[in-house]
């Protein structure tokens with residue numbers, strides 16, 4: 388069952404989008420440098436069922452242009468239901484995952500067909516995030532194939 392830790396409106400995660408960002412619990416990746424180990428335990432968090440999710444979107448749909456799921460791919464069929472609700476609202480949708488794109492392609496290929504954006508790559512503190520040139524993480528616009536990391540370099 389998909390659960391979330393929190394949600395918030397964010398401006399910087401996806402360039403030119405105002406996003407409602409859900410941080411999911413139950414992450415199975417256990418990155419060595421994980422900054423949020425409380426997200427590993429699937430018992431933590433509140434259930435994100437479709438009814439409740441739709442109510443939250445209804446509340447924010449005039450304000451936001453995109454919904455981001457920070458994790459959740461491990462319950463792919465449930466995540467797809469939520470993504471389809473986002474699409475019903477004609478909003479864009481993004482997934483942040485610690486897996487790389489090849490792993491997503493192999494394990495959850497249907498996600499790549501429906502998402503607008505995907506950020507891939509586990510967190511490695513010595514390489515840093517999207518604002519660092521040496522980062523292993525990639526933010527991609529799946530509709531155009533454009534790599535969006537350049538928008539984070541100042």
Ligand code: SF4
Nearest residue numbers: 414417418421485510
């Ligand atoms: S993907 Fe994120 S939440 Fe999951 S272990 Fe890695 S840093 Fe932590």
